[in-house]
Amino acid sequence: MKTNRYKISLITCLLILHYFPDNFSQERKYDLYGYGQVEYQASNKKNSINGFNQRRINLIGEYFIDQNIRVLSDIEYEGGSELNTTDSIYNGGIKVSRMWIEYTLNPALNFRAGKMLSPFGLYNLIHDASASYYAVDAPLMYLRFKFFPGVRAQRLISKYNTGVSVFGTFNLNKQGSQIEYDLGISNGRGSLADGTDANQNKAVYGRILFRPSFLNGLQFGTSYYADKNLSGIGGIENDYETNLGIDFQYENNSIQLQAESMLSTFTNPTSVRQTTEVHYVQVAYTFWDVLTPFFNFTSVLPDFKNTENTYHRWNAGLNYAVSANLYLKSEIQFHTYEEDNSENGFIVFKSSLAVAF
Amino acid sequence: MIIRLKYHTLLLIASSVLFFFPSKIFCQTIIINKTNPVEKISKSMLRNIFLGNNVSWENGRRIQIVDFISDSPLRKQFDENTLMLSPQKVSMIWVKVSLSGKSIPPKIVHAEEDVKNFINENEGGIGYIKNVTNLPQSVKIIQVTEE
Numbered sequence: 230m231k232t233n234r235y236k237i238s239l240i241t242c243l244l245i246l247h248y249f250p251d252n253f254s255q256e257r258k259y260d261l262y263g264y265g266q267v268e269y270q271a272s273n274k275k276n277s278i279n280g281f282n283q284r285r286i287n288l289i290g291e292y293f294i295d296q297n298i299r300v301l302s303d304i305e306y307e308g309g310s311e312l313n314t315t316d317s318i319y320n321g322g323i324k325v326s327r328m329w330i331e332y333t334l335n336p337a338l339n340f341r342a343g344k345m346l347s348p349f350g351l352y353n354l355i356h357d358a359s360a361s362y363y364a365v366d367a368p369l370m371y372l373r374f375k376f377f378p379g380v381r382a383q384r385l386i387s388k389y390n391t392g393v394s395v396f397g398t399f400n401l402n403k404q405g406s407q408i409e410y411d412l413g414i415s416n417g418r419g420s421l422a423d424g425t426d427a428n429q430n431k432a433v434y435g436r437i438l439f440r441p442s443f444l445n446g447l448q449f450g451t452s453y454y455a456d457k458n459l460s461g462i463g464g465i466e467n468d469y470e471t472n473l474g475i476d477f478q479y480e481n482n483s484i485q486l487q488a489e490s491m492l493s494t495f496t497n498p499t500s501v502r503q504t505t506e507v508h509y510v511q512v513a514y515t516f517w518d519v520l521t522p523f524f525n526f527t528s529v530l531p532d533f534k535n536t537e538n539t540y541h542r543w544n545a546g547l548n549y550a551v552s553a554n555l556y557l558k559s560e561i562q563f564h565t566y567e568e569d570n571s572e573n574g575f576i577v578f579k580s581s582l583a584v585a586f
Numbered sequence: 587m588i589i590r591l592k593y594h595t596l597l598l599i600a601s602s603v604l605f606f607f608p609s610k611i612f613c614q615t616i617i618i619n620k621t622n623p624v625e626k627i628s629k630s631m632l633r634n635i636f637l638g639n640n641v642s643w644e645n646g647r648r649i650q651i652v653d654f655i656s657d658s659p660l661r662k663q664f665d666e667n668t669l670m671l672s673p674q675k676v677s678m679i680w681v682k683v684s685l686s687g688k689s690i691p692p693k694i695v696h697a698e699e700d701v702k703n704f705i706n707e708n709e710g711g712i713g714y715i716k717n718v719t720n721l722p723q724s725v726k727i728i729q730v731t732e733e
Binding site (some may be wrong): 260262263291293296297299301303329333334335336339345346354355358360362398400403404405406409440441442445481484515518519541548553554579585 | 633640
């Protein structure tokens, strides 16, 4: 019995060495890079704590098995510098943000499997990589948001997905017009701590991006995400939630214009289907390649049928590029919202150092 | 009189050349690995490659860009004439492209010899140079077309 096991192991090893001899003998091509963010926040919001925060550091490892197969891992250390399970006020965490294996067949057909960021809108793929955008945080539609009093803040879409995706780029003409697509199926929200699915329902998502040739730097996109959310935005278990987004971006040497809209449907705590709208526009202008003032206006309409309850956020800020990899940015946010028929609001000041390395 | 006419004619011709073919005058030579079947490339494709919008060649081989440091005059010319962006902006775009997981950033080098050597060693490599002498054995020049 034991001899048979040894024989099988030996044959397996020989087969592996036979089929992948070059890969084992070639020089390892492993890259380690990442990004980090330290910030300061002050606010007049009730119960808010003003102070510094080691927001996150992400270590990304990339390895090419061969020219067509890439493995990427992204480990995030968020909200603190040490893990101490006995410390009750500790708020940090370490998690696998991404871990996928990618196979490139040709420009129009590629495959990925593993845990990946949902390809939704302009920001979800660079969600935490603050060094890759002007503002301190990604737009409000990508963040955890509190839709109802007494219900925890949640995202409208799943930030991460564990599953498979197919994606690629079509070059439409010789002038350079392109269409990019990314379609996937995953476990959706409510995955268990070990990453396995908590229910039999799968999430589906997709993004299509059009880059016309008549104006360099212009792009239009649309995204879709649907799943059965185990905990539900309104706290309803296994709630079927759908999200549709459209986005626009124009970028040249100095100007960056962005606009996005998102429609999200889910069940609210009173078991009524609800549609939420989120829109934002953002304008940024870069002086001397390094100094970029930006302005963002976001409007949230939590209930499409009840236009009285709105949430608005204006923010204006300044981004200074110390280098292409290091940014110092500050912004002031004015939040206004209606609750119990009264107008409320608060102001947040944020300053951040964001680095890519 | 004849000398003055000649002078004016030469000036006129030089101005015309500068007006009609500015990009030709400042254009670099694009080189790739000889194993790559591509023989010519359009300017728009070049732009899409060097901004991370195209990540693989038609045969599926990953595109491996080699570029110069951002304060290199050759890089400045290429970025401004071909990509129509400043080197700083191009570097910023690559921060976004690489952190999103879409593509790997260009290999950054200091000298033209480093570009030639990188492409000689990498089958998916692409880069630009000014001095086309002493090309390594596995490196070829490809034609750049307007469209």
